[in-house]
Amino acid sequence: MDIFLSLPFLQELLLSTLRMATPILIVALAELYSERAGLVNIGLDGIMAFGALAGFLVSYQTGNPYLGILAGALGGILVNLVYAFGTIQLGAQQIVFGMAINIFAPAIASFIYKMAFGSSSSLAQATLMAAIPIPGLSRIPFIGDVFFNHTPIVYLTFLLVPITYVFFAKTIPGLNYKSVGEYPKAAESSGIHVVMVKYKASIICGALAGIGGAYLTTSYISTYSDGVVSGRGFIALTAVIFGRWMPGGILLAALFFGFTDALQLRFQVMNSKTPYQLLAMIPYISTLFALIFFGIKKAGPASSGKPYFREER
Amino acid sequence: MNTFLTMENITKKFGDVYANRAVDLSVMAGEVHTLLGENGAGKSTLMNILSGLYHPTKGHIYLRGHKVKIHSPAQAVKLGIGMVHQHYMLVEAMTVFENIILGTTKHKSFFIQKDKIKNELLALSAKYGLDIEIDKPINEISVGAQQRVEIMKALYRGAELLILDEPTAALTDIEVESLFRIIRRLTSEQKTVIFISHKMREVLEISDRITILRAGQTIATLIKSETTAAELAHLMIGRELITSEYEKKTVNRELILQLDQASFNATSKHNGLNAVSLTVGAGEVLGIAGVDGNGQSQLAQLVTGLIAPDDGDVHLNNRKVARFTPAHFIASKVSHIPEDRNKMGLIGNMTVKENLLLKSLNSSRFSYGKGWLLRRRQIAMHAREIRQTYDIRCASVEQEIRNLSGGNQQKTILARELERDIDLLVAVHPTRGLDIGATKYVHDKVIEARDRGCGVLLISADFDEVLKLSDRIAVMFEGEIVGVFPGINPPIHEISLAMAGKKQQTQDLAV
Numbered sequence: 162m163d164i165f166l167s168l169p170f171l172q173e174l175l176l177s178t179l180r181m182a183t184p185i186l187i188v189a190l191a192e193l194y195s196e197r198a199g200l201v202n203i204g205l206d207g208i209m210a211f212g213a214l215a216g217f218l219v220s221y222q223t224g225n226p227y228l229g230i231l232a233g234a235l236g237g238i239l240v241n242l243v244y245a246f247g248t249i250q251l252g253a254q255q256i257v258f259g260m261a262i263n264i265f266a267p268a269i270a271s272f273i274y275k276m277a278f279g280s281s282s283s284l285a286q287a288t289l290m291a292a293i294p295i296p297g298l299s300r301i302p303f304i305g306d307v308f309f310n311h312t313p314i315v316y317l318t319f320l321l322v323p324i325t326y327v328f329f330a331k332t333i334p335g336l337n338y339k340s341v342g343e344y345p346k347a348a349e350s351s352g353i354h355v356v357m358v359k360y361k362a363s364i365i366c367g368a369l370a371g372i373g374g375a376y377l378t379t380s381y382i383s384t385y386s387d388g389v390v391s392g393r394g395f396i397a398l399t400a401v402i403f404g405r406w407m408p409g410g411i412l413l414a415a416l417f418f419g420f421t422d423a424l425q426l427r428f429q430v431m432n433s434k435t436p437y438q439l440l441a442m443i444p445y446i447s448t449l450f451a452l453i454f455f456g457i458k459k460a461g462p463a464s465s466g467k468p469y470f471r472e473e474r
Numbered sequence: 475m476n477t478f479l480t481m482e483n484i485t486k487k488f489g490d491v492y493a494n495r496a497v498d499l500s501v502m503a504g505e506v507h508t509l510l511g512e513n514g515a516g517k518s519t520l521m522n523i524l525s526g527l528y529h530p531t532k533g534h535i536y537l538r539g540h541k542v543k544i545h546s547p548a549q550a551v552k553l554g555i556g557m558v559h560q561h562y563m564l565v566e567a568m569t570v571f572e573n574i575i576l577g578t579t580k581h582k583s584f585f586i587q588k589d590k591i592k593n594e595l596l597a598l599s600a601k602y603g604l605d606i607e608i609d610k611p612i613n614e615i616s617v618g619a620q621q622r623v624e625i626m627k628a629l630y631r632g633a634e635l636l637i638l639d640e641p642t643a644a645l646t647d648i649e650v651e652s653l654f655r656i657i658r659r660l661t662s663e664q665k666t667v668i669f670i671s672h673k674m675r676e677v678l679e680i681s682d683r684i685t686i687l688r689a690g691q692t693i694a695t696l697i698k699s700e701t702t703a704a705e706l707a708h709l710m711i712g713r714e715l716i717t718s719e720y721e722k723k724t725v726n727r728e729l730i731l732q733l734d735q736a737s738f739n740a741t742s743k744h745n746g747l748n749a750v751s752l753t754v755g756a757g758e759v760l761g762i763a764g765v766d767g768n769g770q771s772q773l774a775q776l777v778t779g780l781i782a783p784d785d786g787d788v789h790l791n792n793r794k795v796a797r798f799t800p801a802h803f804i805a806s807k808v809s810h811i812p813e814d815r816n817k818m819g820l821i822g823n824m825t826v827k828e829n830l831l832l833k834s835l836n837s838s839r840f841s842y843g844k845g846w847l848l849r850r851r852q853i854a855m856h857a858r859e860i861r862q863t864y865d866i867r868c869a870s871v872e873q874e875i876r877n878l879s880g881g882n883q884q885k886t887i888l889a890r891e892l893e894r895d896i897d898l899l900v901a902v903h904p905t906r907g908l909d910i911g912a913t914k915y916v917h918d919k920v921i922e923a924r925d926r927g928c929g930v931l932l933i934s935a936d937f938d939e940v941l942k943l944s945d946r947i948a949v950m951f952e953g954e955i956v957g958v959f960p961g962i963n964p965p966i967h968e969i970s971l972a973m974a975g976k977k978q979q980t981q982d983l984a985v
Contacts, residue, residue, distance in 0.1 A: 347563035351577030
């Protein structure tokens, strides 16, 4: 057991935690932006899958993973606008539409991939985004490598946490935005364009979730395969609940899930006797427990999930 | 004083129904102008037009002598019109401060400049005596304080005219006093207030002038000092004795329903019953008159087993009721036409046939083994017969009930409730939203049931309906029965006063 306490092991574990937490964190923030405008989006997994494919394709074609991330964002927006149109314009059930996204988006992604590469068994490889160490900071022993030697997407994601906090807590647009998720009628009577805010929210949500997906195929692994998202969208959904709809809480929740993921990978490497499938379950089981213990009390936006119909004018 | 607002010849139609018909209203700057009228008189519609929520079908609005068109609530705010809705437009999870600045464009900054705005708000609060705790979340302050936040919201947005829609409905007496103090402060600062109410005492206390609306039309505008409660009540209710086409019966001593000092949530004036005693005899209609929200809903729920009394007894057919469940009351031959047919009366996604069956599933006529196996042919035949006799207009009895018109839905309920063997019919707003033809049909059926010896408890906000059908009339006010009157030659004047909350000596017709 000494190995657990060794410095290199810890360093690796923490580094891996941050890397694993990144897609969950950015997608959880996507969900937060959606829910603050009253849209519960359970289609994150589907948006991620599409973003992962779009990111991979562009990165593969151009050799530039940054363009891949941009493509992921655009792909995510595209998919989420379908959801937005259905739920905002038609007043459809959000859960139903989210589920539909989860079914059709990965299927379309898979279809496009097969169109592009055929069904050959060899996987196409794209260039991975290189880590950019932050000058100075990255040379601090131990924590330098853990915190300041990552891809820009990781920095961006973690930077989004304080930005999101300030936006919702300290700014006037943020306050108006939040009121749409709480009580759209009051927002409308205060002169806020509710439908517009909801569309903006959908665009932000689609972009962030798409980037989350593209991160997987441009910065984490260099290939695309069906199921590459493997339920991270749902884990992100849990992270929002677990984090009590607060950016700081969501950060902690994402780190927790990232940590369990990193830990199970280490276990797999070290412990060849235990079936790896069992260890791979750790993040999902911890998600389940998180929901059991923290999912009970609803603390989210009051009108989240409810369709909004503007009154007849 | 100058005229601040003139509404001229305002007409608003919803479909074919007139909510306002050529209404004229003229409000002076700095006065408290009350709109008085029954439910459905068109007060709220008129104010929704003024606050930009509805567009008038016809008519003009002038503010300070200039003609204006109000397209949206945002524009109304710009013109200096602020409305405090009966149901507050406040975000519970946010603080008072956040609610007040929500959506404002006064400060064009990106970040919330809290200290600066806070000082403005505190000054405003002090000026009008609003006494607001600015940093508390909305869900931690009282209803009265929430209302002051709404007033503050309007004032912060620069309101010159404040519309208060039934502002006292949810307030305690002390809170009402403090609200009145604020209103006087507002008018002393040359703000104009339109006060909507149907509570006579309050209207007489706070108003400068009073405009009475009835059935969507302006009846009169009176100066407070030159009128009396009696005159107002008379104008508001506005009916001379109407001749009923139905023969009225005198009290029958065979009691079907008897309430003895029944109380439920007694401290609530609007959602409770306070020591209610009444009787319904076989073959008589007891009508409950009163302005909506004075405990009528609770009375209906009590005598159909939906709620149990906190105190007091209910007797059915001279037997004290021990179990307050709907099933028990249904088995005791009580039928119920509920106040909201879509919420309580029907299952929208089920067919006409199925809805007709809801309370009779267990009878051997429609099923074997108490509902285990349905006798489908019997059921279908029954449904077709009912459709014929009650003239329910539908494509077929297999049509989903939600696709039927309100009148046909109500006929379906009526058929289900009357085709059973019943002793008591509890009919709550039985003709709400129905046209004249359907209304007449429902009335005929209710009287038919009475003539068969069924006791009827009729609860209605439609005073005409109560007058027309009732053999005796009881008036409810703030959870109490404040008077019982004969149905033959009913003393309209006294009844209207009782409805407006004037307690008085009444002929004691309660048994």
